[in-house]
Amino acid sequence: MNDDTRRDERIGREAGENQTRENRTGGNENDHVPLLTVRGLEKHYPITEGLLRREVGRVRAVDGVDFELRRGETLGLIGESGCGKSTAARSLLHLDEPTGGTVAFDGDEVGEFDRQRRRRFRRRAQLVLQNPTSSFDPRLTIGESVAEPLEIHGMTDASTRRAVVEDTLERTGLQASMADRYPHELSGGQKQRAALARALVLDPDLVVADEPVSALDVSVQAEIIALLRRLVSTFELSLLVISHDMGVVRELCDRVAVMYAGEIVERGPVESVFERPQHPYTRALVAAVPTPDPRAEPRPFDLHGDVPDPAEFPDGCRFHPRCPAVIQPPDADLQQREWQRIVAFRAAVDAGQVDPEALVSAVEVDVSVDTDTSGGIDASADADAASDASSPSPPPSATTAIRAAYDLPTLDDDERSSALSTAVDAVSSGDADHASEILEDAFPTVCIRENPSLRPTDLGHAAACHLHGEVRETETEAKNGAGESGVTSSDEA
Amino acid sequence: MSDDPLLSVSNLRTEFSTPDGPLVAVDDVSFEVGRGETVCLVGESGSGKTVTCESLTRLVPESGEIADGSVEFEGSDLTELSPSALRRIRGDRIAHVFQNPQNALDPVYSVGEQVAEAVQYHREISDEAARARARSLLDRVGIPNAAARLDDYPHEFSGGMRQRVVIAIALASDPDLLVADEPTTALDVTIETRILRLLAELQAERDMGLLFVTHDLGVVAEIADRVVVMYAGKVMERGPVENIFERPAHPYTQALLRCLPGRGGPLEPIGGSLPDLRDPPAGCRFHPRCPHARAECKSGEQPPLYDARGRTQSASCVFYDDDHDASVVRESARENGETSNGTKSVADGETSDEASDGRRERR
Numbered sequence: 001m002n003d004d005t006r007r008d009e010r011i012g013r014e015a016g017e018n019q020t021r022e023n024r025t026g027g028n029e030n031d032h033v034p035l036l037t038v039r040g041l042e043k044h045y046p047i048t049e050g051l052l053r054r055e056v057g058r059v060r061a062v063d064g065v066d067f068e069l070r071r072g073e074t075l076g077l078i079g080e081s082g083c084g085k086s087t088a089a090r091s092l093l094h095l096d097e098p099t100g101g102t103v104a105f106d107g108d109e110v111g112e113f114d115r116q117r118r119r120r121f122r123r124r125a126q127l128v129l130q131n132p133t134s135s136f137d138p139r140l141t142i143g144e145s146v147a148e149p150l151e152i153h154g155m156t157d158a159s160t161r162r163a164v165v166e167d168t169l170e171r172t173g174l175q176a177s178m179a180d181r182y183p184h185e186l187s188g189g190q191k192q193r194a195a196l197a198r199a200l201v202l203d204p205d206l207v208v209a210d211e212p213v214s215a216l217d218v219s220v221q222a223e224i225i226a227l228l229r230r231l232v233s234t235f236e237l238s239l240l241v242i243s244h245d246m247g248v249v250r251e252l253c254d255r256v257a258v259m260y261a262g263e264i265v266e267r268g269p270v271e272s273v274f275e276r277p278q279h280p281y282t283r284a285l286v287a288a289v290p291t292p293d294p295r296a297e298p299r300p301f302d303l304h305g306d307v308p309d310p311a312e313f314p315d316g317c318r319f320h321p322r323c324p325a326v327i328q329p330p331d332a333d334l335q336q337r338e339w340q341r342i343v344a345f346r347a348a349v350d351a352g353q354v355d356p357e358a359l360v361s362a363v364e365v366d367v368s369v370d371t372d373t374s375g376g377i378d379a380s381a382d383a384d385a386a387s388d389a390s391s392p393s394p395p396p397s398a399t400t401a402i403r404a405a406y407d408l409p410t411l412d413d414d415e416r417s418s419a420l421s422t423a424v425d426a427v428s429s430g431d432a433d434h435a436s437e438i439l440e441d442a443f444p445t446v447c448i449r450e451n452p453s454l455r456p457t458d459l460g461h462a463a464a465c466h467l468h469g470e471v472r473e474t475e476t477e478a479k480n481g482a483g484e485s486g487v488t489s490s491d492e493a
Numbered sequence: 494m495s496d497d498p499l500l501s502v503s504n505l506r507t508e509f510s511t512p513d514g515p516l517v518a519v520d521d522v523s524f525e526v527g528r529g530e531t532v533c534l535v536g537e538s539g540s541g542k543t544v545t546c547e548s549l550t551r552l553v554p555e556s557g558e559i560a561d562g563s564v565e566f567e568g569s570d571l572t573e574l575s576p577s578a579l580r581r582i583r584g585d586r587i588a589h590v591f592q593n594p595q596n597a598l599d600p601v602y603s604v605g606e607q608v609a610e611a612v613q614y615h616r617e618i619s620d621e622a623a624r625a626r627a628r629s630l631l632d633r634v635g636i637p638n639a640a641a642r643l644d645d646y647p648h649e650f651s652g653g654m655r656q657r658v659v660i661a662i663a664l665a666s667d668p669d670l671l672v673a674d675e676p677t678t679a680l681d682v683t684i685e686t687r688i689l690r691l692l693a694e695l696q697a698e699r700d701m702g703l704l705f706v707t708h709d710l711g712v713v714a715e716i717a718d719r720v721v722v723m724y725a726g727k728v729m730e731r732g733p734v735e736n737i738f739e740r741p742a743h744p745y746t747q748a749l750l751r752c753l754p755g756r757g758g759p760l761e762p763i764g765g766s767l768p769d770l771r772d773p774p775a776g777c778r779f780h781p782r783c784p785h786a787r788a789e790c791k792s793g794e795q796p797p798l799y800d801a802r803g804r805t806q807s808a809s810c811v812f813y814d815d816d817h818d819a820s821v822v823r824e825s826a827r828e829n830g831e832t833s834n835g836t837k838s839v840a841d842g843e844t845s846d847e848a849s850d851g852r853r854e855r856r
Contacts, residue, residue, distance in 0.1 A: 080681040080683055081651070081681055082651070187766060187767075188538075217537040217538050217708055218537070218708055218709075218710065218749065218752045218753065219537055219748070219749065219752045219762060220762075221754065222752040222753075222754065222760040222763075223762040226760060226762060244681055244682065245682075246682070247711070247754035248754050250754065251754040251760060284683065285682065288681075288682040288685070289682055289711065290682075290689075290709070290715040291711060291714065291715075292710050292711045292713075292738065292750070292753050293714055293738065294713075294714040294734040294735045294737075294738050295735060296714070299686075301686050301690070303683050303687075304687075305637050306635075306637050348638070353638050353641065355641050358640040358641055358643075405640070
């Protein structure tokens with residue numbers, strides 16, 4: 001409570017403060033109420049068209065996110081760019097009003113706050129941004145910038161402000177005299193310290209740091225990470241770190257949530273999630289991190305494609321078009337790699353992305369260029385030829401082009417083989433819908449049918465993957481032991 | 494490596510004129526890149542990595558000039574070439590990828606046109622063939638659905654995708670040497686890994702030399718054959734990648750490795766800050782931050798590169814000359830290699846220099 005008292009003395013008590021303080025006391029004494037509880041958080045942006053701004057679609061940047069953050073705890077939110085991490089941070093702080101879900105702070109719903117309580121929430125929950133250079137006004141001294149929040153929140157006495165600012169600067173490892181410097185006189189690391197000082201000057205309970213160190217050199221990163229750790233333990237701060245750098249999250253966080261396509265796909269203690277990732281996406285992310293050991297074996301890495309467009313997510317599990325472990329139809333016995341290519345093709349057909357004409361023009365010359373690895377200069381001869389009859393093979397038909405572009409396999413299973421051919425024919429004649437139906441009948445999979453929800457795995461931490469469904473639990477275990485992604489489902493009963 | 498390296502930089506010195514007097518951004522830098530070899534330039538910002546790359550084909554900004562040294566590329570000195578001869582080499586035999594993709598693409602041409610143009614700059618082939626090659630290149634750098642995106646304009650691509658396009662353009666000419674300055678720093682690890690794998694593949698196919706600038710030591714461990722560590726415009730250490738990571742010789746390299754997050758051991762910031770290049774410290778430029786610094790480190794010139802471990806690994810540190818006991822810094826290096834499993838050998842207990850004692854207390 002010392003912190004609270006000190007802050008209240010500084011900032012002057014606003015009406016209704018007592019009520020909030022009671023809540024805080026409750027939070028302190030009773031660990032069952034997390035500082036922050038996010039339930040079903042949604043941020044959708046409408047895509048409108050025409051004068052009447054008719055809604056024709058929705059960008060589902062954040063699409064049902066749940067997590068909790070306890071007092072003094074550090075949670076990492078990771079994922080590739082475009083997965084919705086930063087939008088989630090902004091909307092949980094209500095800097096962008098969320099379009100769905102609830103955010104409870106100390107047990108009270110932020111969405112229902114009146115102006116005054118919203119203002120208090122702003123004081124207790126702070127955001128630190130990635131780029132310390134653009135977050136400071138170049139015309140203000142560091143001291144003026146750090147003092148600004150105090151002024152806004154009613155500390156009128158300039159000399160008190162100055163004292164608080166100097167104190168805060170020192171706590172972030174800067175000299176008090178830095179208060180008189182201008183942003184351009186500071187190094188990147190010093191600016192990031194000053195940015196933290198500005199966030200901490202109001203004694204917040206929650207700090208959301210969006211890529212707090214990614215703009216900094218490794219040596220400076222290490223300093224800021226050490227500082228953040230110290231601040232968390234000294235002030236019982238709750239810290240939400242948004243980062244694409246798994247090394248940083250591992251170093252800094254107690255727990256981690258992995259986001260993909262607007263959803264959380266895995267969540268748990270840092271050690272558990274990074275050492276034994278249960279979602280194929282997390283597994284791929286972890287495998288992608290370079291290890292600082294030149295003698296390490298090359299990591300198996302087979303994640304292709306990009307994060308899907310948030311305006312048109314794939315059906316079912318949003319990761320299925322890229323998933324190395326996507327589940328096969330119950331009675332199928334396909335090579336997993338072949339099966340993956342069929343799934344990727346199915347996703348492209350469903351999304352209407354297969355353009356036979358473009359593929360024909362691209363694929364034919366590809367053959368002459370790609371087989372020529374010696375430098376390709378002599379491709380000039382057959383390059384002209386590529387578009388006419390003297391090329392080694394006649395220009396391919398649309399079906400050949402599609403098969404080549406998606407690297408579609410020839411299947412042993414006659415029934416499925418002919419279904420695939422019929423689907424390719426349908427796409428090449430422009431009937432993608434029909435192709436979709438054929439593929440759905442011939443290659444059904446739970447991964448496209450249903451979007452899995454986040455549920456506990458055998459390890460205790462939660463993952464959203466059909467591999468961890470009730471039916472599959474025992475089977476999955478065996479497979480995880482056997483290999484990273486080698487999941488076949490021929491033995492599914 | 495063959496006796497005759499693809500690129501040989503000797504005693505390179507690049508100066509900038511500033512209102513406060515001359516600034517030597519790159520000072521007496523020498524290294525080589527062989528065919529099919531990957532050399533990583535590492536160091537913090539301000540160490541002179543980028544200016545070194547720009548100096549190779551004289552791309553340094555107006556206020557800078559190459560004051561001394563030579564850049565031998567397949568037998569000819571690039572610092573002596575006429576601008577037109579240099580232009581023929583740049584973008585054709587030597588391709589550059591810079592960190593910021595925003596300025597590298599022309600906003601008024603489609604992405605396909607720009608890649609195809611780069612293809613045709615190098616080879617006389619039809620527009621159709623160039624377009625197909627463009628698609629194949631974009632495909633390989635990981636642009637999804639590349640065929641359909643050829644006619645899109647740069648503004649329709651995300652930053653990460655634009656950087657991939659820039660890499661495709663650099664590869665379009667089948668360069669002998671690719672100079673890549675933090676090409677993947679702004680990208681997600683998943684894309685980064687794909688690009689690094691692609692570069693390795695192309696290197697194997699075409700025996701391409703790769704000079705790769707990065708501050709990410711994880712990436713260095715993944716791709717480098719040899720490493721050049723720079724600090725404040727000077728080369729601190731050079732050597733094979735395994736040695737640099739397992740037996741770093743220079744105290745700066747050792748300090749840099751201890752900053753790596755996710756390595757298992759405790760993080761140890763270097764402390765202090767980079768010197769002002771307009772007024773660099775005398776002696777070794779790292780001495781103000783070096784735990785081993787002695788009187789002889791604080792005066793005179795930066796020490797020459799002494800053999801630190803055989804002839805392949807050399808360090809610019811006085812402890813490696815004949816008059817000093819190199820084990821003082823070397824023991825510390827070995828201890829560094831063992832921090833991850835937390836064990837300490839008896840030999841470490843014998844070293845009494847203040848640095849390793851200090852580290853022990855902190856642990």
